[in-house]
Amino acid sequence: MGTSENYLDEEFQAGREGLQYAADQGLGVIVMEPLRGGRLATDLPEPVAAAFERAGADRSPVEWALQWLWDQPEVSLVLSGMSTMDQVKENVEIASRSGVGQFSTDDHAVVERARDRYQELMAVDCTGCDYCMPCPTGVEIPRNFDLYNRLETGDEPADIVSAYDDLDTEARASACVACGECEEACPQNLEIISLLEDAQESFEAARA
Numbered sequence: 001m002g003t004s005e006n007y008l009d010e011e012f013q014a015g016r017e018g019l020q021y022a023a024d025q026g027l028g029v030i031v032m033e034p035l036r037g038g039r040l041a042t043d044l045p046e047p048v049a050a051a052f053e054r055a056g057a058d059r060s061p062v063e064w065a066l067q068w069l070w071d072q073p074e075v076s077l078v079l080s081g082m083s084t085m086d087q088v089k090e091n092v093e094i095a096s097r098s099g100v101g102q103f104s105t106d107d108h109a110v111v112e113r114a115r116d117r118y119q120e121l122m123a124v125d126c127t128g129c130d131y132c133m134p135c136p137t138g139v140e141i142p143r144n145f146d147l148y149n150r151l152e153t154g155d156e157p158a159d160i161v162s163a164y165d166d167l168d169t170e171a172r173a174s175a176c177v178a179c180g181e182c183e184e185a186c187p188q189n190l191e192i193i194s195l196l197e198d199a200q201e202s203f204e205a206a207r208a
Contacts, residue, residue, distance in 0.1 A: 023074035071103035
């Protein structure tokens with residue numbers, strides 16, 4: 001069984017409950033998106049980075065995220081996307097000292113604090129599952145929400161506006177015609193139409 005799980009998305013899609021159910025049925029579980037497309041690896045929002053730094057442990061954000069998963073006995077395999085040899089070496093090194101029981105109760109508390117800080121900053125609890133796609137009018141819903149979250153969690157506004165402007169006109173949040181098909185398909189039951197309106201307002205405010 002494959003499932004997307006990381007410390008931010010523990011309750012989304014199959015989540016922790018699905019992981020436990022699969023394990024109880026004797027199924028191996030392959031975890032995808034352990035770093036949420038790289039968002040848990042680099043350029044963490046300051047409050048999230050501070051939560052890890054205050055722990056005083058010699059762990060990178062990548063290691064915190066991966067060790068949190070590898071401490072779960074139900075997890076059979078973690079698929080971590082890597083694009084450079086340095087990332088491959090880092091992941092292999094982290095894996096070599098991973099395993100159930102390597103993460104203490106205090107370590108789990110650190111990750112919970114980091115998760116809380118992240119969730120406080122995020123504007124949309126979108127996991128990028130793409131169930132809302134394709135949009136009939138061409139709006140790239142997950143991409144708009146990713147940019148919106150990046151703006152709210154501290155990315156440079158000019159960079160976000162530039163990335164938004166790089167989207168085709170029909171792909172932008174402003175192109176939404178409120179047909180509602182996306183909301184029917186969303187497993188998180190997000191109010192996508194109003195959230196796209198909020199995103200558009202934030203992009204325009206960042207442009208000013």
